[in-house]
Amino acid sequence: MSSEENENNLDYYLSLLNEEQNEAVRHEGSPLLILAGAGSGKTRVITTKIAYLIAKKNINPFSILAVTFTKKAAKEMQERAVAMEERAANAQIRTFHSFGAWFLRQFASEAGIDKNFTVYDDDDMITIVNKAVPGLTKQQASLAAKRISLAKDYCITPDSKDIIEISNDKDFPIIYEAYQTRLRSTGNVDFGDLIMLPVQVLEQNPNVQKQINYRFNVIMVDEYQDSNMAQFRLLQALAGFNDTPADTNHVSISDITSSALDESEGPEKFSILRQTDSSDTASNTKHSQGTDFEQVRTTALKMPYICVVGDDDQSIYKFRGAEVQNILSFQKQFPNTKLIRLEKNYRSTARILQVADKVVSKNESRLGKTLVAARGDGKQPVLTFLDTQDDEAEFCASLIKKAHLKGVPYQDWAILYRTNAQSLGFETEFLHQKIPYTIVGSLKFYDREEIKDILAFLALIANPRDEIAFRRIVNKPARGIGGVAQDKIVALALQDGVMGSLIKSAEKYSETASKKAKEGLTFFTSQMNDYLQSLESATGEDNLSVFVEKIMNSSGLLEYHKTQDEIADTQKVLNLQELSNSAVLYKFTQEGLLDFLDHIELDRTLEKADGQEEADSVTLITLHNTKGLEFPRVIITGLEYGIFPRQEKQNAELEEERRLFYVGITRAKDELYITSCAQRRLYGHIQFMEPSPFLAEAGKDSWRLLGKVPRAFAYATSKDGDGTEENSSQPTNPLFAKWSVGTRIYHDEFGYGQIVRTETKDSEFVISVSFENSGIKKFLPEYQSGSLLIVKD
DNA sequence: CCCGTCGTTATTTTT
DNA sequence: TAACGACGGG
Numbered sequence: 001m002s003s004e005e006n007e008n009n010l011d012y013y014l015s016l017l018n019e020e021q022n023e024a025v026r027h028e029g030s031p032l033l034i035l036a037g038a039g040s041g042k043t044r045v046i047t048t049k050i051a052y053l054i055a056k057k058n059i060n061p062f063s064i065l066a067v068t069f070t071k072k073a074a075k076e077m078q079e080r081a082v083a084m085e086e087r088a089a090n091a092q093i094r095t096f097h098s099f100g101a102w103f104l105r106q107f108a109s110e111a112g113i114d115k116n117f118t119v120y121d122d123d124d125m126i127t128i129v130n131k132a133v134p135g136l137t138k139q140q141a142s143l144a145a146k147r148i149s150l151a152k153d154y155c156i157t158p159d160s161k162d163i164i165e166i167s168n169d170k171d172f173p174i175i176y177e178a179y180q181t182r183l184r185s186t187g188n189v190d191f192g193d194l195i196m197l198p199v200q201v202l203e204q205n206p207n208v209q210k211q212i213n214y215r216f217n218v219i220m221v222d223e224y225q226d227s228n229m230a231q232f233r234l235l236q237a238l239a240g241f242n243d244t245p246a247d248t249n250h251v252s253i254s255d256i257t258s259s260a261l262d263e264s265e266g267p268e269k270f271s272i273l274r275q276t277d278s279s280d281t282a283s284n285t286k287h288s289q290g291t292d293f294e295q296v297r298t299t300a301l302k303m304p305y306i307c308v309v310g311d312d313d314q315s316i317y318k319f320r321g322a323e324v325q326n327i328l329s330f331q332k333q334f335p336n337t338k339l340i341r342l343e344k345n346y347r348s349t350a351r352i353l354q355v356a357d358k359v360v361s362k363n364e365s366r367l368g369k370t371l372v373a374a375r376g377d378g379k380q381p382v383l384t385f386l387d388t389q390d391d392e393a394e395f396c397a398s399l400i401k402k403a404h405l406k407g408v409p410y411q412d413w414a415i416l417y418r419t420n421a422q423s424l425g426f427e428t429e430f431l432h433q434k435i436p437y438t439i440v441g442s443l444k445f446y447d448r449e450e451i452k453d454i455l456a457f458l459a460l461i462a463n464p465r466d467e468i469a470f471r472r473i474v475n476k477p478a479r480g481i482g483g484v485a486q487d488k489i490v491a492l493a494l495q496d497g498v499m500g501s502l503i504k505s506a507e508k509y510s511e512t513a514s515k516k517a518k519e520g521l522t523f524f525t526s527q528m529n530d531y532l533q534s535l536e537s538a539t540g541e542d543n544l545s546v547f548v549e550k551i552m553n554s555s556g557l558l559e560y561h562k563t564q565d566e567i568a569d570t571q572k573v574l575n576l577q578e579l580s581n582s583a584v585l586y587k588f589t590q591e592g593l594l595d596f597l598d599h600i601e602l603d604r605t606l607e608k609a610d611g612q613e614e615a616d617s618v619t620l621i622t623l624h625n626t627k628g629l630e631f632p633r634v635i636i637t638g639l640e641y642g643i644f645p646r647q648e649k650q651n652a653e654l655e656e657e658r659r660l661f662y663v664g665i666t667r668a669k670d671e672l673y674i675t676s677c678a679q680r681r682l683y684g685h686i687q688f689m690e691p692s693p694f695l696a697e698a699g700k701d702s703w704r705l706l707g708k709v710p711r712a713f714a715y716a717t718s719k720d721g722d723g724t725e726e727n728s729s730q731p732t733n734p735l736f737a738k739w740s741v742g743t744r745i746y747h748d749e750f751g752y753g754q755i756v757r758t759e760t761k762d763s764e765f766v767i768s769v770s771f772e773n774s775g776i777k778k779f780l781p782e783y784q785s786g787s788l789l790i791v792k793d
Numbered sequence: 794c795c796c797g798t799c800g801t802t803a804t805t806t807t808t
Numbered sequence: 809t810a811a812c813g814a815c816g817g818g
Contacts, residue, residue, distance in 0.1 A: 070807040097808045138813080139797090191808055226807075320806055420803055424810090441806090477795065625806050639808060644802065660805080683803060684809040 008056045013084050019040075022234035024241040024340045025049045028057075031239075031334035032307040032770035033224075033327070036039040037371045039347025039630070046220055047077055049307070050093075051085035053218060061090035065238070068095055069226055071603035073628060077222070092216075097230055098602045100194030103201075103212075105594075110205055111197040114187025116594060117457045124468045125149065125179075126212075127192055129581035131467070131490075132182035133175050144175045148408050151176060152192025153228040153321030155199055185499040187465045195230040202237035204538070213240045217304050224310030224330070227519040228321040232333075234458035237305045241334065282310050306334065308778075312367050313360050316624060316660045318653070328367060345666075347630055349483075351379020352665060352672045355698045360662040362697050363655045371666075381665075383695060387709035389422075389638075392675045393429035396635050399673065400435055400618060401750050403633070410436055414619040414631040416664050422637065434647050441625045446600055450561045450572040451579055455600065457551050461531050462500040462593055465493070473508070479520030485513065503528045513750040522666045526554055538588045544596055545583040552576055623664045636661070639676040640689035670734040678710065715789055739767050744791035752791070 015023060021041060024034050025048050036042035050066060053059040068074045074095050081088035094102065101119070107118055108115035109390045120128065127146040130136060136144065151157075158177040166172065184191065189197065203208045219238050221227065227235070248261035288566045293635040308330060315324040331337040345353055350373035356369055361666035386392045396688060400413050415426055415437075423439055430437045440501055453476060456469035461468075467490055473480040476488075510521035531551060538547070554556040561572040586599075619631065623644075645657035665672060676691045695703075696716035743755045779788055 019794075048799080068807085095808065100808095121808095136796075223807080317806075319804080320808095421803080421810090622805065625807085643804095658807095681809065685805090 005671050010048075010051055010084060017044070018050065018344055018362055020340055020342050020344070021045050021048075022205070024050050024342070027307075027338055027340065028305060031330075031337040033330045033334075033337050034307065034309040034337050034342060035369055036311055036342040037345060038311065038314065038659070038663070040342035040346075040347055040371070041081065042222070042311075042342060043073075045342065046222060046309055047080040047088075048084060048313075049497075050077075050081040050088050050091055054091075055085050057220060059495070061087045062092075064088075064091040064220075065099070065216045065218065066091060066220040066222070067099055068222040068441050069629070071095055071098070073222060074098070086486060095602060096102065096227075096234070097191065097194045100198050100234075101598050101602065103198045104189065104194065107198075107201050107205075107208055109436065110201045110208060113189055113193075114199070114463055114465065114591075116463045117188045118462055118466065118469075118594075119194065120183070120188055120190045120468060120596050121447075121601065122149070122191075126181050127468050127471070128186075129179050129327040132178040136175075144172065144179070147172060148176050148179055149192050150321055152190070152537050153229045153230055155196050155233055157668060163600055171367050183468075185494060186467050186500070187463055188459075189469075191566060192230070194321035195228075195234055199230060199233045199237060202234070209240070212238060213304065219304050219306045221308040221490065222310075223314075224394065225312050225324055225327045226310075226322045227326045229319075229323055232297060233321065235308075236333075239304050239334075241306075243380065244684060253510050263379060268335050276342075310763060312365075312662050313363070313369075313659055314627065314655070315768035316627070316656060318656050320782075324365065327743050328365065330650065341369050341373050344374050346374045347669055348666060348672075349375050349670060351378050351702070352668050352712050354639050355381050355672070355702045356662050356665040358702060359665065359694055359700045363658055365652070365655060368551040380704040381668075381674065381702060383674045383676070383703035384701075385691070385713075386675055386677050386704075386708055387679065387708075389425050389677050390429075392637055393425040395675060396426065396637065396673075397408045397429050397433045397435055399557065399635070401433065408633070410616045410618045412632040414621055414626070414629075414634050416621060416623050416626060416634060416667070418634045418646075418660075420622055422643075426620055426637075430618065435621050436615060438617045440619060442620040444449045445575070445578075446577055448572070449575055450557070450564075453557050453561075454548065454576065455597070456592060457531070457555060457557075458548075458597060460528070461501070461535060462590075463599060464503050464532075465499040467499065467502065467766045468712050470506075471554075472525055473557075475520070477556050479523060479577060480514075480516035481520050481524070482517075485509070485517050487522075500586055503532075529696055530554075535590060535593065536587075538590075540589045542588040544588050544592050545580045545588040547588050547593070548580045548583045552580065555771060562656060567624045581639070605676045626667050627663055630669055631669040632669045633673070634664070635673040635675065636664045637675045639674050639681075639692040639693050639695055640680065642682075642687070642689060643680070643694055645694070661692075676710075678708070739790075745769050745771075746789045746791050747771065747777075750777060753777075 004781065014022065018041075021044065024032065024045050034045065036045070042059050046066065049065060053064065054061050066074075066077060068077060073653065077201065078088070078091075078093040081091065092099070092102075104113065108117065113595065122145065122750060125148065126138075126142045127143040129144050129148070130138075133144075134466070147167050151163065153402050154162070154166070156162050156166060158173045158180060160263060162378075175734060183193075197675075216238060219235065258670060294670075308327070308341050310327045312324055312327050315322060315327070318324065326333075331339065348356070353371050353373045359365070367411065385393060386395055396415055400410065403412075404410060417423060417426075422440075427437065427439070429435075440735050446455070453473060457468040458471040459466050460473065470490075471486050474486060489502060489506050489509045490499075493500045493502050494511055506521050507525050510525065531547075535547065558573065558576060561576060564570060565572050571787050583596055586596040599682075621629075623636070638659075641647070644661070649657050674695065675712055677689055677697065679688050681685055681687075690711045693716070696713055700714075700717035740756060741755050741760055745753045745755060747753065747769070750769075750771040751772075751773055753769040755767050756770045756776065757768035759766050766778055766780055768778050770778055
């Protein structure tokens, strides 16, 4: 296609956009924040914008960087942009982490890592903590690993004073430091490093930053509300907005000569640079935030254009380090930001959106927007109250079955729940009723033992310093090389803090080892050397699955897992086969191997082989996993206080739960069903449940009600018809209220009374109520199913 | 080294 | 309740 055709072609795509979308696509000259409500066509806007910049604005596709959070989103974005404009294939459209990996492969030495690094996952992190700090219990190690991850999400190093924000345990910095040392000795990285190391490299190497700033003229970020601090800083550095400490003696003169300024001395140099810089790009002035920092742009040529897209109402990953603050304060961080709201929703019918809007509007910290339905009213969302979780599963099954008889395919349905454990009841019921289902996300393909084994072989071949991979496979299947021998081999390889080849070290050790260990090691090392050699001499004519097969067969692992399959009735061999299949796409070369490992580590969902279409089935999925998805019919289950929201959630965390509900609701295109049970088996006990306060927040009139309406719901929605109270971010469920002495109470059986005492006994909260006619009674409010109410004046 | 039993513990997890 | 990990006997 000629570029002229492309241009005409693009006019067609532009004509499909609504006014705001169009404005967002065409905007230029200052940072842009697009607040895109659920289903408002944000992907369309980003992709069209990429195509538009290339076709209409002559932007070199190589200079466009678009980052997303999931591989799936990146892939979709790329495909859709390329469909509009072929040259978009040359744009960098990646996940944050794959961008980090790409970056680190180029600047490995600056980052202090091996250029053949592989990425350690969370389990590997725990193993490293264990090795770095012996004597920790498994629990302590995994807690430490979790905190290290979180620290890295915030770019906090072991010696940072901010470390107490992560943990005030005085041992934590020591553990973190030891972990880092151990990790660095392997030459590999963890997930957090994929963001934090590029930030450090960029911030500490003006030359590198200059190079990168020069490379990327346009930077776009999708799902910006889920970015963490580290990602924010990466973005700043990429956009050239980052702060460099005033003590910038590492900034050499040559680094800033491109600014065409005189080489005057002292801090004024920077302020002049800053001034000149900002006057050159009038709209992109960076204001000075602190007294201790000077802003230095190392390239004074031109500011990259930055555009982020997100929805503060869909921020649901705080627990993993995501900072809603990033999107809430974007306009402050990037002055002169243009804000465009996309509020027209093309996905859901109006009645569904109304529920979503009512619920989320209870949140206080939000930028605020109101979704406008582009479609008709549609069906009234159905809220069903059931007795037990078994009834709930049965109800869902019968809904789906009835619809199926009328020709609605199973795949139109999704069952959403808060926790993975909730899937069990549905599985049992569906199995029983022969309803096909697919569970999304619970057991990750690449987390399976057999898969990790083969990947460990590949990782060790790629990087013979990979201690974790080495330990995983050196004695699998068992060949007499126990933990002690492994420690000695690692110690032997570790010279002056630098890890050498573990294979060489294993060879060396085998000379002095016992007979059994010697035999085992000889087998292992000769196999490894054979693999290394065949990789070295590989021409790239074969694909990587040839190599994977070779390893599986000759290492004894296939045999080992075959035996396991027979014993435990598992499908490990089948999974291995699948892994081998997925390697077909990669070349049998060193580069192909690294590529393969990167793709696997950075996308933990198995890529479906072509032609292997998903059968018609119901989707069972956690609410978190639904982001970005849509289904014609959605059932959100377990809307009970304690489950959703979880009991301990308050304030900001409660708001996040509410957003999660919002995300769930807005997945539905045509029909929305909500279920809530009066009792539920939890941890082996039957517990009586209250309806989720979120239900009342939507108002009684939003729902078509089925089943026994619990008193708490009726009460909460009776006040003013729709459960709305002025300036109330407080949940309306009485359970959320403060049970304090003096509060007036109404009880089904005992009538009116007043709280005379509150206490916590055996970690249960107990209240004593003096009733007008029945004397004093004690209650556990937590377990009162709607029979105990606070009387409001 | 493997397997059974007992005890412990129960969110969400794009990468 | 159930699932998983730790531990000890064969």
